[in-house]
Structure formats: C-alpha cells, structure tokens
Amino acid sequence: MTPRDGNRPGTSFSDNYLWLVHDEESGGTAVVDPGDAAPVLAEAERRGWTISEVWNTHWHGDHTGGNLAIKSATGARISGPLAENIPGRDVALCEGSEVRLGKHVGRVIEVPGHTLGHIAILFDEERVAFVGDTLFAMGCGRLFEGTPEQMYRSLQRLAGLPADTRLYCAHEYTLANGRFAATVEPGNQAIADRLSNVRHLRDAGRSTVPTTVGEERETNPFVRSTNVEEFARRRAEKDSFG
Numbered sequence: 001m002t003p004r005d006g007n008r009p010g011t012s013f014s015d016n017y018l019w020l021v022h023d024e025e026s027g028g029t030a031v032v033d034p035g036d037a038a039p040v041l042a043e044a045e046r047r048g049w050t051i052s053e054v055w056n057t058h059w060h061g062d063h064t065g066g067n068l069a070i071k072s073a074t075g076a077r078i079s080g081p082l083a084e085n086i087p088g089r090d091v092a093l094c095e096g097s098e099v100r101l102g103k104h105v106g107r108v109i110e111v112p113g114h115t116l117g118h119i120a121i122l123f124d125e126e127r128v129a130f131v132g133d134t135l136f137a138m139g140c141g142r143l144f145e146g147t148p149e150q151m152y153r154s155l156q157r158l159a160g161l162p163a164d165t166r167l168y169c170a171h172e173y174t175l176a177n178g179r180f181a182a183t184v185e186p187g188n189q190a191i192a193d194r195l196s197n198v199r200h201l202r203d204a205g206r207s208t209v210p211t212t213v214g215e216e217r218e219t220n221p222f223v224r225s226t227n228v229e230e231f232a233r234r235r236a237e238k239d240s241f242g
C-alpha cells in the first residue's frame with residue numbers, strides 16, 4: 001500500500017494534499033479527500049491506476065469538491081462520515097467502521113473538533129493514518145465546529161497510536177506551525193531542530209508530510225498540551241498568530 005500525493009501543479013489549491021493510495025495486489029486505488037477531481041484523475045491515469053474508492057475525512061469543499069466528477073469518471077465508491085453532508089456518499093462511516101483496499105483494512109475513528117463529524121482512517125498493520133484536518137505536522141486544525149475538549153481528546157487519540165505510525169494530513173502548513181511552536185516552547189530543542197529542517201525542505205520545494213506520531217509527540221504544541229485549558233489557550237493564540 002503506497003500513498004502518493006495526487007495534487008500535481010495546475011490544481012486550484014496550493015497547499016492541499018490529495019492522497020492516492022494504490023494496492024498492487026488487488027489493483028485497487030483510493031483517493032483521500034479529493035477537493036478537486038482533475039489533478040487526481042490525471043495523476044492516476046499517468047500511473048495506470050483507476051480510482052475505485054473515495055474516502056472523505058470531513059465535508060469541507062477542499063476535501064470533497066472532486067467527489068462527483070471522480071465518481072462519474074470512474075464509478076468509484078464514496079465513503080465518508082455519517083454525521084456530515086458528503087457529496088455522492090455511498091457508504092456512511094462512523095466509529096468502528098472499516099474501509100478496505102484489497103487485503104488492507106482501515107479502521108475508522110471519530111475525531112471531532114475541526115468539524116463535528118470528522119473521522120480519521122487508521123491502517124494499524126501498515127502504520128498509516130489519514131487524519132484530514134485534525135492533526136497537522138506541528139499543528140492542528142482550527143475549531144470550526146467542535147469544542148476544545150473534543151479536539152484535545154481527538155489529538156490525544158491520534159498521539160496514542162504507535163510512534164512509527166505515519167500521519168498523512170491534508171495540508172502543507174508545517175512551516176507556519178513550526179514558527180508558532182517555537183514561540184510556545186522556546187526551550188524545546190526538538191522543535192528548533194525540526195523547524196530548521198522544515199525551512200530547508202520548503203526552500204527546496206519539498207514536502208514535509210507525512211509526519212509520524214513520534215515526531216508529533218516531541219514537537220507538536222497541541223499534542224503536547226497537558227490539559228484542555230492549555231490546549232484551548234494555545235489554539236486561540238495560534239488563531240491570531242496566523
């Protein structure tokens with residue numbers, strides 16, 4: 001199972017990751033959070049893959065905008081959160097649901113906060129998780145619908161996965177997140193080192209995603225908040241930090 005960024009130059013979004021997941025054995029291909037159809041259809045075709053599954057983590061347009069066009073082009077099945085309005089949804093997902101790609105099984109958990117019905121999809125055996133806009137490298141999603149309590153718990157659940165789990169988030173926000181993290185914990189050497197590395201990667205036009213659970217435990221000030229109040233204060237500070 002190999003996740004690849006399907007968001008090629010020419011897309012309408014500059015910082016969204018649209019993950020294509022391909023299973024060699026069964027030939028199945030999933031796309032996670034296709035905000036736009038054209039770039040993922042083009043990338044799948046370039047690789048000789050046909051998209052058979054669409055998995056949405058939440059309803060926002062930059063995650064679901066390509067659903068219907070992908071479905072009409074490929075007949076893909078669309079799976080998304082039960083509690084949200086998902087264009088073209090065939091399968092409603094909630095806590096404990098499963099998605100499959102060949103023999104790979106993804107376990108659904110509910111991670112409310114950014115939106116109320118937001119889900120994450122965890123491939124435990126493969127140590128891969130698709131986390132949408134809940135956890136970003138060195139950051140987390142804004143609280144558009146949920147409460148700090150909900151988001152804090154959601155982040156703690158993701159941070160409780162095995163340390164080598166690769167987290168595929170939906171945006172390239174790491175540089176801005178890292179700058180903020182360095183102001184929250186100025187004495188944290190792991191944050192300083194990672195920020196320096198992220199600057200080099202971004203200067204070279206390279207991606208900083210996926211991240212890992214282990215890296216986030218060391219460098220993510222939201223994951224590292226010791227209680228809800230501290231988390232809520234940091235989230236409010238980040239909203240005005242930019």
Ligand SMILES: [Zn+2]
Nearest residue numbers: 058060114133
């Ligand atoms: Zn969103």
